[in-house]
Amino acid sequence: MRGGSGLLAGVLAAAWALVFLVTQVLVDPALDAAATVLAGVVVSTVVVLGYPSALRGPRAAPTTRGGTRWRPARRPRDPRGVRDGLTIAAAGQSMPLRNGLTRDAARRTAQLIKPLLGGDAVAITDTEQVLAFVGPGADHHRVGGGLQTRIARVALGKGRTVVVHARDGIGCPEPDCPLRTAVVAPLAIGDRVVGTLKVYRTQDEPAPRVLVDDMASMLSLHLELAEMDRERHLAADARLDALRAQINPHFLFNILNTIASKSRTDPEESRQLLLRLSDFFRYAVRQDGHFAEFSQEYFFVRTYLSLEQARFGDRLRVRYDIDPQVLTTRVPVLVIQPLVENAVKHGIADAVAGGTIHLRARVDPLARTTSIRVSDDGVGMTPEVLDRLLAGGRPGLPESSKHSGVGLWNISQRLDALFGDRYTFDVASTPGRGTTVDLRIPLR
Known part of the structure; x- marks a missing residue:
């Protein structure tokens, strides 16, 4: 007690x-x-x-976090309404600049941070123009206009914060400008200055420099994260395009040969195969974005396997075990089909008696994950062959290994870009017994 x-x-x-x-x-x-x-x-x-007892808590008692006594730090409040660091941190969690340095994001950011910095006016610029201006002076510091103040060019050129204590130092060409003091901090992505944060006052005491510097650092961090997101999406786009271009030309030639041979013996089946082949390439080329409903990817896989079954006949058998709940979930496009294609190419094609490919998909609502398994009972692979496939596309590999493994390598890289470390991608193979690929991704 x-x-x-x-x-x-x-x-x-x-x-x-x-x-x-x-x-x-x-x-x-x-x-x-x-x-x-x-x-x-x-x-x-x-x-x-x-009695200030444990039943209702002692007045102004410190709280406990993780076994360590912790007391919120009390910061002196600026008489002009500057809020404490906890409020600034809370604002930073939803900073609009997380989407990039655009006019709309800059305007919403300026409106959000103005009460936190104790200034009468707040402006955000890039290196050439004003993106947002909130407060007195907005009539001539117009959004979309060029940088009028001398201090903005100084902060951009030197990459450091500039404090001005008198109206003349601001360098505004408008004679009736009400702004008298300013603190201008650069916004940077790495070592590259991309804009400025300006905090103006209409009196002789400028805003606290430390608060402006801290806010500029926070905004710069969000701009860096936005840049990383953009680069990650570009990389994912490039890998998706590579997967589209990777659709095996031998598969196309083999299917066309199959269709040509059946056109003489079974014209109707030949026509159906041509329609399926058209559906296959239409989906592969025209699918927009990085995600699609599982039902669409499932149709794509079934179309592919129906074409391969027309070529291999009874040697290729397929079993589907799909939880109906999976059909409406969203999964990365062009991920399941390359796994199935690898099972056909490296597992079943070389087996004299053929084999069975098993596609299984489940949803775990508690763990909020979608699980996909592609397995075959074909010839399997040695650890050396599997390593070459997983390293496909890397320098120094034989051309055959690069071509056959680029699918798995690309899939792994795309999953990294889309999910970070929130997915698992496991491949296990035993010579003579087959290969199993397990993929677990966040539920969408």
Whole structure:
């Protein structure tokens, strides 16, 4: 029992003892039981309400985090309404500049941070023009206009914060400009200055430089994250284009040969195969974005396998085990089909008796994941061959290994770009027994 709780218990026990002594011993005749209990309840209530106990928490007591005593730091508030660092941090969590240095993002950011910095006006610029201006002076510091103030060019050129204590130092060409002091901090992505954060006041005391510097650092961090997102998406786009271009030309030639041979013996089946081949390439080329419903990818895989079954006949058998809940989830495009194609090419094609490909998909609503398994009972692979496939496309590999493994390598890189470390991609193979690929991704 904690000290505060034990002390309170002792006080309450003493209070009840006192009530009993007064109502039952000192008073003659003694009060009845109901009166004694009522008096005890009243005294206990007064004690609890007047005692800063563990039942309601001591006033201004420090809290505990992770076993360490922690007390919120009290920062002096600027008389002009500057808020404390916790509020600035909270604003930073939803900073619009996370989407890049655009006019709309700059405007919403300026409106959000203006109350936090104690300035009368806040502006955000890139290296050439004003992207946002909130407060006095907006009539001539127009959005879309060029940089009018001298201090902006100084901050951009030197890459450091500039503080101006007099109106003349601002360098605004408008004679009636109400702005008298300014703090201008550069916004940077790495070592590259991409803009400025300006905080103006209409009186002779400038805004606190440390707050402006801290806010500029926070905005720069968000701009760096936005740049990383853009580069990651560009890389993912390039890998998706590579997968589209990688569709095996031998597959196309083999299917066309199959269609040509069937055109003489079964024209109707030949026509159906041509329609499926058209559907296959239409989906592969025209699919927009990086995600699609599983049902669409499932149709794409079934179309591919139906074409391969027309070529391999009874040597290629397929089993589907799909949870209906998976059909509406969203999965990365062109991920399942290359896994199935590898199973056909490296597992079944070289097996004299052929084999079975098994596609299984499940949703785990508790773990919020989608699990996909592609397995075959074909010839399997040695660890050396599997390593070459997983390293496909890397320098120094034979051309055959590069071509056959680029699918798996590309898939792994795309999953990294799309999910970071929030996915698993496992490949296991045993010579003579087959190969299994397990993919687990976040539920979307």
